Amino acid sequence: MNLRPDPTFHATAQLAMQAPVETYGFVVMLSPDGSQPDGLATVDLDPKSASFGTVVKTLAMPNTGDEFHHFGWNACSSALSPLSGHAFLERRYLIVPGIRSSRIYVIDVKDPMAPVIHKIIEPEEVLAKTGYSRPHTIHCGPEGIYVSTLGGGGADGMDGPPGIFIMDCETFEIIGRYEIDRGKQEKHYDFWWNLPQDYMVSSEWALPPQFENGLVPEDLLSNKYGHAIHFWDLRKRKNIQTIDFGANYQMALEIRPAHDPKKSHGFCGVVVDTTNLQGAVFTWWRGEDGTWQTKKTITIDPRPEDPANLPTLLQGFGAVPPLVTDIDLSLDDRFLYVACWGLGEMHQYDVSDPMNPVLTGKVELGGIGRGTKHPSGGDYAFGPQMVEISRDGKRVYWTNSLYSTWDNQFYPGQEGGQMVMAHVGEKGGMTLDKEFYVTFPKGYRAHQIRLEGGDCSTDSFCYPNV
């Protein structure tokens, strides 16, 4: 508890953009075959530093087979919520779930060069207190830290639907399930909200048997992956509306609401349209009558490819699907970054008009059947995946691994963890930084990135921009 609010808490997204820039970031490292313990890497992001663009510290976990994926802070700008009246948490701990083991680590990163494990919540406790497994997205909100999960109980996670649970933001004790009325929600993935407007949006990837041992082609072709998003009355904990994008829009993943809480819209990325292999982004917004609406506003075409250059999974199609696996929105709500993990491209769209996104930048890196190298000359395994934007919107960072077993299916034989950075032009556009090419220790892949002092997929702001 501090006497003053943590200086990294900002009332508005605008103020966060003006804050000092990041000097380091954290990236989770996963051992795809579970032969080594997963870990947390500290990456130097200070261009004035001699070790700029390198891993300067790694912290290994005491277990193997966790499969690190997404993670988040114990506290963010949501602590300045006018409803809380107590803004004195510290942004100090990273909550890092193992998506495969269901174990949760709380890591104290007060000194980024000497992170320590503060607490470990064993899978049995998660399951006993929530009935959920396979924890995923972390956000700090009313009442504590919210954690979405992908599985229910039982060995295969199929005993009951997955959902969200809440942890105490100071003791990290699991409080219990979030939902009072989940309505039609049966699958889960990501969630985010607008705190003053008191709504939450959640999405659907798949149930555990559909992803843990790799993508199940029959399930995909019969449209059995998630294809709906759910709108919730945040404080009543009630699903108020479910919107089905259509069964062919398979895997509705990242939910990115506008950062300015005065706005009532956001975006959701869809991995693949099974009718034409396109990738898509939907805009969602609250209509005049108060109900929620969605519209497909971005489509990305597949690229025809010689089957000889394709993994077994795709040979029958003779094409590379874009595979939109992550999206991220800059704090000024202007640029939406769309990772096309299959194509090997990072796209940048100007979404100033959220109903009419305009492609403003594109970078090629890695990719199925293409394998574009980094300008430094280094290899880039897989494709652009988890993307994170600096608060000021001038730098975009991304890593390359999607999920251990899926990497192996789509990029058989490839290995390695890389993180790169692109500079954003004044009017948009992206250029890869030739010097910034981070490689992770041998045998590790890299997934989500978190930046010092918050980034564009962490903080929830409680006051509108002025």
Added chain:
Amino acid sequence: MGLDAGTLTALWSAVILSGVYHGVNPGMGWPLAVSAGLMEGRHRAMAYAIVALAIGHLLAMLAILLPFSMMTALVQWETELRVVAGALVATVGLYLLLNRRHPRFLARVAPSRLVLWSFLAAMAHGAGLMLVPIYLGICQVDLGSTGHEAAGDLMGQNVASAIVVAFAHTLAMTIAGGAIAMAIYFYLGLRFLSRTWFNLDIVWALSLILVGAFGIFFAVHGH
């Protein structure tokens, strides 16, 4: 009587000062007024929010003071009542000092329900209790200055003064909190929101203990 007049002035000043103190505490809601004004983009929304917060606070004050005003009819137990009230206030202060966890149920209130939020926030933090020893002191001075009256008249008089105390306190609270909210909304900007936000948890708990202790002291030693 000169002593009583001086005491009375001091007690009424305490009513006003406690109002100012509650008003500047972000925990009593002024950031909500700023948020309401900015979210709706209208000055009027902020004014409505300030009024809603004031009503909630006033109700919380009355919810605490009125039961005590009923009990003041038991004139012969007057000292005991004031000692017990003081001890209660100090105990709540001590509890808040030792248990620094914040009431989670406040986070369950929807942002649109400002009256309810303000009422619950004041109750959860013992804001009304802080007024009790001061209020009982005022009742005692009134009693001393008018002599022993019929219990019924006395209770009516004390209920009236409870209402006046609650109104005066809430008015001071509203002016203080409203002034900060307006200063940030119109002049200073949201950067000052986090700058002016201090952790008053310990100070608040100590205030309750202090007020409770004073209540007991004056009940035993006279005002």
